[in-house]
Amino acid sequence: MDMPLPLTRDLVLIGGGHAHALVLRMWAMKPVAGTRVTLINPGPTAPYSGMLPGHIAGHYAREALDIDLVKLARFAGARLILGAATRVDPVARTVTVAGRGEIGYDVASLDIGIHTEMPDLPGFTEHALGAKPLDTYTSRWRDFLAAATAGAVAPEVAVIGAGVAGVELALAMAHALRRDVGAAAKIALIEAGPEIAGRNPETTARLRAALAGYGVDVYTDAAVSEVMADGVTLSGGKTVPSVFTIGTAGAIAHAWVAESPLPVTDDGFVRVDSHLRVEGHWDLFAVGDCAHMTHAPRPKAGVYAVRSGPVLLDNLRAVLTGGKTRAYTPQKDYLKLVSLGEKSALAEKWGRTVSGPLLWRWKNRID
Template sequence: MQQPQPPQGLQALRDIVLVGGGHTHVGVLKRFAMRPEPGVRLTLICRDTHTPYSGMLPGYVAGHYGYDDVHIDLRRLAEYAGARFYRDEAIGIDHEARQVLCQSRPPVPYDWMSINIGSTPRVGKVSGADAHAVPVKPIHRFNDRWQTLLQRVEEHPGRTRVAVVGGGAGGVELLLAMQYRLGHELAARGRDPEELSFALFTRGEQILPTHNARVRAHFLATLTRRRVEVHTGTEITAVEAGRLKANDSTWHSADEIVWVTNAGGADWLKDTRLDLDDDGFIKVGDTLQTLSDPRVFAAGDIAHQVNHPREKAGVFAVRQGRPLADNLRAAMTGRPLSPYRPQRHWLALISTGDRHAVASRGKWYLAGDWLWRWKDWIDRRFMARFNDLAPMAEDTMKAPATSRVVLDDEESAQAISAIAMRCGGCGAKVGATTLSRALSTLEPVAREEVLVGLHSPDDAAVVRVPSGKDMVHTVDFFRAFIDDPYVFGKVAANHALGDIFAMGAEAQTATAVATVPQGLEAKVEDTVFQMMSGAVEVLNAADCALVGGHTGEGSELALGFAVNGLIDSGSMGERTEDDGHAGTALMTKGGLRPGQVLILTKPIGTGTLFAAHARLAARGRWIDAALASMCQSNREGAACLREHGATACTDITGFGLLGHLVEMTRPSGVDAELDLATLPLLEGAEETVAAGILSSLQPANVRLRRAIRDQEAWVEHPRYPLLFDPQTAGGLLAGVPAERAQACLEALHALGYERAAIIGRIQAPGEVLEPIHLKG
């Protein structure tokens, strides 16, 4: 029987979920970027936005490279590949439901998945090692400790003893890199490098056991020349603060202990039904499919290819990128999978920290400075493949007219229905069954005033207004600007709640309005579930009950809320800064007073950053920080501002900082002085603005420049454009009595608004028309 042909036009017929950002998966992303598969959606789940290239890590430790030189920006690469990037950590697999279980987000469905999470040093097998030793993986933890060690050695003279446990190439190379960097840092400060001492411990009878004798001899001579104590045949059996115990019961002192041995699979894999070897690595066949579940693939260090066992080396992970991508593509399109056989011998280029390297391949050996230069050229060329992401050529971007994804009869009928000509009105609603399934597991917070809501659905919600309260109403709606519906749901809810908190009110109820792209029922259901899970999490934290909503189909994902809030009756009356109503009084835009200071609770820059992200011009960590800021609620910040006498407040959103400040100065009848030097900015915002990358809303906001006194004098200031940058889920801008401002700022910092800052002062109206004066 001929398979049904999927119709053209649907983006997500099948989901490939990539767990981990290892060397193999970056290769998969690049291959799908170069040749997209219509109907196939990729999702990358990874704890770290920037993944290190293992071949350059010793050079980074030695100081030859900067952080960005040796890390692949996964968020940028995923955007380039048209893949979704979920910054989280996998903790399990539900094979029956085909879902990846995550640390801090809802489960992620997959049709096929692949695991490329590397290996994990098992410090837990040695008493005290988990508490007192630093495993080289995960790299972000090692890097944090390494930076701390660098600072300590640089700032505090005295003897420092470093011990490295692990005599393979990784341990030896890392030790020599650390010694080189620390020694040079001391020498640069006029101190004696002999303050440092290094020791290498390995339970094997020789170092670098998988390499030939001449390679081992070269490194042994290097270690001896550089006065490194080498303890072979020495297994570490216990670790305590400042010392380690060998298998002969001898204790060795060490101020810093780095662990580069006893690697195994992640602990969470034990609770899956995947077939693992004795070290916890996933057994895979020649096609890189796991032996226990053909829908799950594995590659890189975490995989054990049973028919072709090899040493754990980055070269194999890199070379598995192409066969894994090809087999995932084949699995989606119903074609036979191809076997992959790794080479028996490979070239290893091992550095000695001082821009010198040794080449090792089987019995072959070479050494020299020129080899380090060659290695540097190879490594930089490799990194350029994933970090130098030029726009794709137009003909490359064009996808084939028809998807090759294999669907069953029911799915094919759903797909045809999804792209068929839809009527307007109610015909555009998401199906009731799909919607009810998506929302069935959500648990909105319950409030006693809600008489009819999601717990007993009807045509409309019925909510009682408590005695002595007035209602506060607001509405916000916007399309998704990121490809993670869960995080988007959190941001959208925070954005909508911002107006309520800025008024000094408490949130009571919310009604949602969403549009979701057409697709297979399972895909639409998951999108709604992910998005509303994030939103309900934020609403519940604000004690705001979701009481209903409307979900329809549209070309883009979008979400908004009509939010109702409560404020004490009579709070609209005239208020002074010390009238005793700080906890309940309504804060309006017109309440600014001369002599107050302006406090901004969050940094600005989301508009330019996400415009840059869409153009692959923003670093992933900049977007991480922006999303973290957008997901931070304004609830506690608003309460803190009220407690410290704020009389006026607004949340900074689409009109930008200047637009919202003008909205406050006009009804208040005051002028304001803004200090550009004290503006808190999101990391990367100045860089993207300097590159001329601005939000599409920026030109409309710039029209308000006429509110700035002598604005021509400030046009060239690097922070000037950020006054007009539209914000999403931005911070609060409030007028606070000057004598209470410092205490307010300290309280905000303690609440987690670490970038809150005093950015200006309120002045009596002057004779000139323009209300805003800049300094900086």
């Protein structure tokens, strides 16, 4: 009688990020014989961050953002371990999982994302939160919006950081507050640099117009010195009223990555080569926001994680089967779609900018 193939190799995917979700989906269609796949993630779902502004604005239900990792793992024939990774030892080839001990691997990949907490800013930990992790933000926002609508708290919001994420979330929260609370809502967008997001003047102008349309107060060249329960103090001494403050300024690597014996940048991101391999380790890969592509540094953006997925899959297959890996060359420019609060969006690429409701429909379809 036919005997089943033995499970001779262990492939461990650490984190349920966008690239790993794609790998699992494609793996299900063409698995590698003799390989056991394990996915490690803190929860049974992983949020798709591109739809976060739409949820905050009220266009999507919270569950619409979630990738069902249980269903995806089952489809791919993978086991799912629910727990947070706390250490990777590339020499011992082990992953330490909180409450579960060590998980061994033959080949592994990291796709754990980032967070936007600002622990070094006085008062941030006590009185604010990062937009990532997404679950905490969405839960706290739901409670705040309900309380503000009921008149239990002042409808005052501040966003620290006016990159694309900060602008999108400021507009999304402004849309929801104007709808549910009215003109009493106060929204502030605070940027330490000289200007808000935008790779060209037209984009910046359109984003500023959208912010002005919602009555968002924009502060530039405004470093934050302290966050308090009822406001944000700027370095010049001015206090911006806020009882719901979020941080979007910069991408922060998870501390445990730098605490593991891994090659990392000064700010804690895993250094990978052109084949997405962790430097010095042929059997360990890293993708998405947690990785720093030494051959082609790029800003943190979900598009790179998504585009790297097929290359990662090919390279995992190659290492598992003795094949040849291939390089990933990230695009230098990409289509940037920015939500504008209401069901309207802005698109920017190749130095050109357009906006309107049709762009929202396009973004919605892509998401």
